[in-house]
Amino acid sequence: MQRLRAVGAVLTGVALLASVTACGGEDKASSDDPVVVKITIKDGKVDPSGDRVDVGTGQPIDLEVTADKPGELHVHSEPEQQLEYAAGETTLKIAIDRPGVVAVESHELDQIIVQLEVR
Known part of the structure; x- marks a missing residue:
């Protein structure tokens, strides 16, 4: 029993x-709905700071950047992407086609902003 x-x-x-x-x-x-990642860059500081975000392979991702001055984000995907943003609000649209963890960072601030965990 x-x-x-x-x-x-x-x-x-x-x-x-x-x-x-x-x-x-x-x-x-x-899911065809975009994953929205809100990024704030002000006075040399950035939020979020290294958070992990789950996304599907090929799923749209909207990086909504609010910044006090223009700059550039680096997406360490294959191939790598450099995305410029303006002072104020900018939405950067990307998608990652390969599974893995992809860092989005600011080289100017020497900081990882978000890690996209692509599955």
């Missing part, structure tokens, strides 16, 4: 894990 309960518990756990995994994968792959 105990053996049947143990087998039942294992099968229930496997079924639950499979349903959670399938559900999470579908959301990422089917």
Whole structure:
């Protein structure tokens, strides 16, 4: 009897894990909605500061930059991208086609702003 309960518990756990995994994968792959990352650069400081953001492979990403002066973001994807922004508000649209962790940083501030975890 105990053996049947143990087998039942294992099968229930496997079924639950499979349903959670399938559900999470579908959301990422089917989403055409952009992931919005709000970035503020003011007085030589940036927010966020190294946060990780989950995105799907090929999913649109909007980097909404609010800055007190113009500058450039570096996206360490394949190929690398340099994206200029103006003083005020700028929306930079990107997508990453390969899975992995892609850093977005400011070389001027020598700081990683966000890490895009592409799945």
